[in-house]
Amino acid sequence: MSTLTLSKAINSGLRRAMDDDPKVVLLGEDIGKLGGVFRVTDGLQKDFGAHRVIDTPLAEAGIIGTAVGLAYRGYRPVCEIQFDGFIYPGFDQIVSQVAKLHYRTRGAVKMPITIRVPFGGGIGAVEHHSESPEAYFAHTAGLRVISCSNPQDAHLMIRQAIACDDPVLFFEPKRRYWTKADVDESLALDSFPMGSARIAAAGTDATLVAYGPLVQTALDAATAAADEGISLEVIDLRSLSPIDFDTVEASVRRTGRLVVTHEAQQSFGIGAEIAASITERCFYHLEAAPERVTGFDVPYPPAKLEEHYLPDLDRILDAVDRVMGRPNSLSGQGL
Template structure:
């Protein structure tokens, strides 16, 4: 079975949702490299809680798409052992909020393996984590804890906002010689379809994407916040003639500092948008990068539009917590007119 067969798309003209692109990317890498395997809770027989791995066990067998016990520490610990043994494991955490038991394995072992062994060993592995709010899920299902992993030397962290990047970043992560956390914004899993290159497709880790060119203000974001950011940019261009440049960081570690600085040097203003809590979020690192690399180009202080320093609320309050279009618009106007 081909990767296109598993994804259910046309190999020549693929229009996929983000979750379909994840499945397509996994299938392509499983086909390309026999060392690649998938493991996690319900990833095989049930195809994953979001059906991101649906059909993969039938296509590649139970030895390469492995159902595990409900034990996140064991899943990641097993992936570390598999990586050290020459495999390229892709472990799934059902939700980012469930990954806390595996945190020790990631930061104490996977991230340190190259340093600990003075370059003799590495842990080429991927941990996929559906993350973020917006689907009215219960407690521990909606967290955005990317800053905790970005802070850890030895871990790379990427997050797509389009189906093409979902496939391409996942492929690059699987091929990387070190551990990579792939954060998948579950709010976007089935939100829209986009063009996805057929066959093998990799997006380099460490490169941001300028989703919209602009001259008046730079808006930096990633993951699910990219869509409302683009909507606000188009709205303000039509209503007020404000030309917003939207930069999708997509790689949070390593961070594309060059693109960040170049954008601010052009516009002189910056707004950072993310749904994680504000304090010590990745947005603070973006603001620090701007201060270090483009301070004298800034016309006004950097604006941050973020989640609140509180647990993600349940149900109807999620929309208030998230940096929706109305809050992003206010942040941009403060930067331009305030």
């Protein structure tokens, strides 16, 4: 057991995956000597060589597209997209090639590509550095999309992603990179199945679903709610495609109430999918309409405005009050 930041936990997971399989190669901008702008690949080029930790030209379609060719050749490329908002030049290669090649070739060609994406806001960054584009990819057939929230999961999940024969979008909560926790690097890769959610805190009154950077916010909200006598069950989804609806459904059947939170814009997002699916699955167990606490349907705002955009503890508790039928910001409006 060692105490690691989330960033270091991913680093040790990458190192382990590279040790285990010589076909694992890393591609990205500034991932070599610099170790990545967030230092996630720190030291890996020195230890594994420039042929396995490849500083690429500055071109995201190039990174993803060459990874496709490497995968054709039997490699397991791990691509780093430097920031969430930089992924769009690579979008066509991800959606039209990476996601579809296995289907197109009737299973003959596997695309075991991992695409790492630092995502989300809260670090006071300039435009294009704080986005949450995960729904685009969860909407795309053929991709698996996961997001870690803590160092232990980060270490295991990056290894699971690399071991997976399908392409995986691996969303890293950049404002939690420096979160420290004990990490047991000896845990088996199948300690939990990739795609399974985790009950981060057990509760009985309402189910609060989060992933990535907002899991900690949700846990803080649960602690605050407990002070008011409300017991929140916090679910860390870990996976956005597939979503572990069985775990969410079982929880909502117990609590009768659902709140989903994410940083990404609300409309057509992960929260919408969860609200719809849970309503389909356990309509008669719901005591209130599901609530979404999300970013607004605006481009990610300038740093001085991001506190108004990002869901925080108070906005989550306001939604909890709503599903609990307690006084809240919308009380008296017939909502």
